[in-house]
Amino acid sequence: MIPIRSRIKRKNGLPTAIPSTQSSKSKVQLDAIFRICFNFVVLIGLFILVRGVPRYSTIRSAFLNNTYDTKAPLEPLEIRFPDRPSCFQTVLPIGEYVTEEKDDLLHGLKQREKTTVIIISSSSKKLETTLPLYGDMNGVIDRVLVLWNNQEECPPKVPLYTKVDLFVIPQRTDSLNNRMGEDVLKYTRTRSILHATDDVFLPVRYIRYMIYTWVQNGVDSIVGDWKDRGYADSSSGGYSKFFPEKQKGSSKERRHNIVSTRSMIIGRKWVEIYAKKERVNNFVDEEANCEYIMISALIRKNTERRNPILLDIPKEHDREELTAEKEVDETLNKEDEVIEKGQRDRCVQKAMAFFGNDIWDTEE
Helix, strand or coil, X not given: CCCCCEEEEEECCEEEEEXXXXXXXXXXXXXXXXXXXXXXXXXXXXXXXXXXXXCCEECCCCCCCCCCCCCCCXXXXXXXXXXXXXXXXXXXXXXXXXXXXXXXXXXXXXXCCCEEEEEEECCHHHHHHHHHHHCCCCCCEEEXXXXXXXXXXXXXXXXXXXXXXXEEXXXXXXXXXXXXXXXXXXXXXXXXXXXXXXXXXXXXXXXXXXHHHXXXXXXXXXXXXXXXXXXXXXXXXXXXXXXXXXXXXXXXXXXXXXXXXXEEEEECHHHHHHHCCHHHHHHHHHHCCCHHHHHHHHHHHHCCCCCCEEECCCHHHCCEXXXXXXXXXXXXXXXXXXXXXXXXXXHHHHXXXXXXXXXXXXXX
């Protein structure tokens, strides 16, 4: 016979053995609590296994319907391209514009100001090297937005995990205006935007120096690399990389007034202003290669013709060209053959028509 668990209770001074139903009930309750706790721990383990350690965030890929952390909640799947393969459908974050970021090098704050990197690309191969590296720069980059301009090929696959949120966003058109388009305006959370191309890699200290200089010179400023300088001649309406010979020795100080988007940091506010310039956007689409001239002119128009700040980065912290120098030169030569000679001259002259004949004059 199985003995009944009992406890001793005294009644009228005499010990009496009674069944311990209360103890059995307590044990059942403890077992239930243990099962709940165990299941909770298992769920947390599965959650971390699927999504990764919380301090890392899952890479955002426009064609993978991944699960994302609370830091960047997702909007529903957006069917932008019903006539294209499913890889072109986009999962995107909800925009959260940050307005009060400061740079600790200037203000002594613990949190350093970050920027958003914007890259236009049509080549998956070019992104294979740079995306994982940018994904590790959570000290200077908030997000990387890759604007996929290729209208035929699917967007590239990206690493599964990174410290920085990466988004590959297919574009409706193959246009350089996408640099200043609605996706950039909507999904940029920082007050600055760092434009880059897919054939260069910008190291951490390079980016930090650009952010520092941009904040130091005011959030309306435009900062670029000395190697990307350009000069628009207000008298002839011509474009060159260097000052024309006839202007050397002039009483007015001549400075480069254009910088390329290969490495350019500007304020987010200029994206919204640029997007409203319909005539500018139409012209850039027609000419195909002068959006940086129009961006430079736009900022000059609204800042009393301030010139871009051109940085001569020390060699040890300089950007890395992902294409051999010889190949770059050959590419540029071929580009010049395809694009009519004087195309940049037309861009400079058109900017004068859009923003005023004095737009390329020296600063006020």
